[in-house]
Amino acid sequence: MATCSLHGEDSPYFAGWEEYRNNPYDVKLNPSGVIQMGLAENTLSFGVMEDWLIKHPEATITSEQSLGLFKDLALYQDYHGLSDYRKAMASFMEAMRGNRVKFDPDRIVNAAGSTAANEVLMFCLADPGDVFLVPSPYYPGFDRDLRWRTGVEIEPIHCYSSNNFQITKSAVESAFKRAKDQKKQVKGILITNPCNPLGTISSADTLKMLLAFANKKKIHLVCDEIYSGSVFSSPEFHSIAEIVAQENYSPDNVHIVYSLSKDMGLPGFRVGTIYSYNDTVVMAARRMSSFTMISTKTQHLLSTMLSDPEFVNYYIAENKKRLEERHRLIVSGFEQAGIKQLEGNAGLFCWVNMSHLLPSNDIEGELKLWKGILYKAKLNISPGSSFKCMEPGWFRVCFSEMTISTMKVALERLQRFVKQNKVMTH
């Protein structure tokens, strides 16, 4: 396991990271450096959290107000997690879904980030050699998270631009059949909703279709809803939890993954959640979470913060507002360069179509274009092939981890590059 390459870091796309690391943009110190647009991080709303923290010293166990808690928290290593924390997480998840659905804190299982949450679920639901169907394009990290140590395999459900990359029943059935033809056991479907890299949401009908398919085939449905708090415009987001609530039975095959890494921009704190409707999975996952527990210091901080409804409501609304503003700016900037995006309304990125700029309509052409943008325009964006997209020319561009002025610089560089590139290809 140590010597195989399933960790995913030998991928050619790492060249982008390397380029940025060696030559990072800084408005004063390195204005010609590489601008990072390949990392889905949300740095737009830290100020909201910082303001709250200054006013709530009880949230940190290092303050006078809560030093009395220090010992209990430092000693607490129960994998159930602090019950106040779980209640706060449940109510935060409800708030993000417009309180249209209830979450039971006793079904919440902690994990150190959604990376860990997804892996624990795979360990619980599938054996080595089993398959999970995953709609493509998908987050490249899944290749490592779902497969590396678990031995589980991924069979992509191919989605295409002809219907805006929506998941169709025939695509799911094709993927299922492909796995069966290889004599593999399909154990479940894993979707990301809202979707990374598309920046779109799955409709309620799509979710119902997927649930019905999973029920028919007796397989699991895992919904990674890590961007559920980052839906900044219509159409409205529907969680699988809402679909389940409409059913008349309690499913044993539906599981949700969540994290605060994106909606709250706290990837460093390692806060992941598994929410399962299956009691055995809750118990097994909870036991497995011994390998990936959340620091009680962090649990305490978040349980205080997320149990403040005024803060939660303000944060969600303000964060969405800032995301929407950035999204509008970047879409407009790309349009000025003649580049269209998939109509997105969620997440920290756009999915843009640059196929008209490809030197050749294949993966080689896409990589050439990507390298051109990286080395000439000095922009690190993510090529669609890294997400297993079947059609060359699509790119994911992140917009939430830079200032507006940096974004303007990036857009100017892009527009310049496109002009020069057009001249070349003509």
Next chain:
Amino acid sequence: MQLPTPLSRRATSNGHGEDSPYFDGWKAYDRNPYHPHKNPSGVIQMGLAENQLSFDLIEKWVREHPESSICTQEGIAGFKETANYQDYHGLPKFREGITSFMEEVGGGKAKFDKDRIVLTAGATAAHEVLTFCVANPGEAFLIPSPYYPGFDRDLKWRTGVELIPVVCSSSNNFQVSVSALEEAYTEAKCRKVKVKGILITNPSNPLGTTMDEKTLRSILHFATEKKIHLICDEIYAGSVFLGPRFVSIAEVVQSQIERDHVHIVYSLSKDMGLPGFRVGAIYSYNNKVVMAARRMSSFCMVSSQTQYLLGKMLSDRLFVREYIKENKKRLQEAHSVFVQGLCEVGIKCLANSNVGLFCWVDLRHLLHKDSELALWKIIIEEIGLNVSPGLSCHCKEEGWFRFCFANMTPTTMQESLTRIKRLIERRSKVSTISRSSALTFHTTRPKNLSLSIDRAPIANMSCLNSPCIQIASKCYLNSPCTPVTPMYCFNSPHTPITSM
């Protein structure tokens, strides 16, 4: 009725280890926890190796350094960068802090390279990651027994790796011998199981003793010769409060060239009493393992908020030195009170008990005709102490128990000693009944008593303090104890002293 949707083998197996009968002890405590005022007849927790003796030192430091938190006025400037930091290398200052702490607890005898440190959310995660890195499913680690029961889950459950015990016995104070290693290795070979490594815990849990350099070198030599890995869990390195001093494997391999098969696991859960913060580390001399483990640590990273606080704390070298010194002093005091209390009722700990948060206690003389499990249930249910029976630690001899002493106040400690005294009284009544039948057929020196358990006798001991006939060779009590209290050499034909 609908059939359930199938789950994985791992989810439905008992590899999590919680179906063990020993969980009854935990349940008994959870149902009825002792409190000096609110529940004075409840069960006292002596089964949890926690260090609760030195929190005030850490709390004081934290109070005096508000800038160490990214959530205070003084530290908020660090919030954004820290909250966003998800690099699995860890915050540089934190990694440096862990490195220097490991050097400090090793007595400054070995240097550690901070670039060889891989951070994980606790030692539990560190062990599993290392196992994934050095062994494949179906392969095995040799592990000296008795050992920490959690290893059965941590090393085996999701990895598919096996554990083969290296049987250690009380005849030489449970020290690891090369012959025992060879025996375990041969057993694996006969079963066609590939041995990939040896895992030792030094200082030892549950024994509460340090391993001497000679033994460490012989284990290292064995691993080198067999071309297998050596993993040393040194989680109690900073909790050695008496001689002999702790010798880290890092010290032993310091000047060695061939050491890329050596790896260390560490954590702040025991030495600093911070299990809730989830701070573990792997230190490996193998570059490929460092790289692979670091990548795997994506699944179990330490919260950057915690890294920030502890990075600042551990870089305060003066505080660290004072903490380690004072913590050891308090551990020694608690240990001394406990061991003395045991001795007063004729109970012995393992010889050279000098480290950790527990003692390995010999209760073989209290078994009489009962099994260890039966005695353990009496201790929980009738006496009200949750202790860890040796069998749960895979000890091959019945009658040894691990008692934790560092998780209680002096008042609770006195109460637990009072209860232990009560245990002796009750067991003496049992032995009076059982001995009358035993004595009738033991007119000559028996080789084995009515007990069906195979006991490893201690050579050439005598109960100096009891009026028993000195036995030339075998006695089942440890070395002579003071003061004089009734003893029961149940394997010898001497007249027992009247019960207490």
